Amino acid sequence: MQRVTVTLDDDLMAELDRVMAERGYQNRSEAIRDLARAGLKQARVEAGDMTHCVGVLSYTYDHKARDLARRLTNTFHDHHDISVASMHVHLDQDRCLEVSILKGSAEEVRHFAEHVTAERNVTHGELAIIPSS
Structure with a gap:
């Protein structure tokens, strides 16, 4: 697993924290991993890059x-x-x-x-x- 540093503006961070609370995430890393997976899946679907x-x-x-x-x-x-x-x-x-x-x-x-x-x-x-x- 790799560590990545990301800078987010205050509004985006507040939205992430809200989603974390709603879905019961234990930490930001778990939430960001799930959101990244969802975004990557959506990108693959939109690009037609899925066999x-x-x-x-x-x-x-x-x-x-x-x-x-x-x-x-x-x-x-x-x-x-x-x-x-x-x-x-x-x-x-x-x-x-x-x-x-x-x-x-x-x-x-x-x-x-x-x-x-x-x-x-x-x-x-x-x-x-x-x-x-």
Whole structure:
């Protein structure tokens, strides 16, 4: 492990201390390491510099919409190579939530998630990408 000296302005230091208190960090080093990892992960995602990843796709949809459940199921079956697992939750009389774990190249995972969330009557969708290497 290496020691690094960093100078931060007072406002940024106050924000870091606030985040540390909210999340229960024991010291600034732990907080800065986690923030650095998150920033580096985000930079890799934005740069397209990630070959393999795990994705968590969450989305809501109207389960009464004509053929939507069938289309979604077919989409997952057609991409069984990247679809690892899914969880289905009934939110209310009309809406369902699905959370799916995906694994593959970042490009394939992103493309698949965009295809699912673009389906008509899929109301909200979000993909979280986590590097697997």
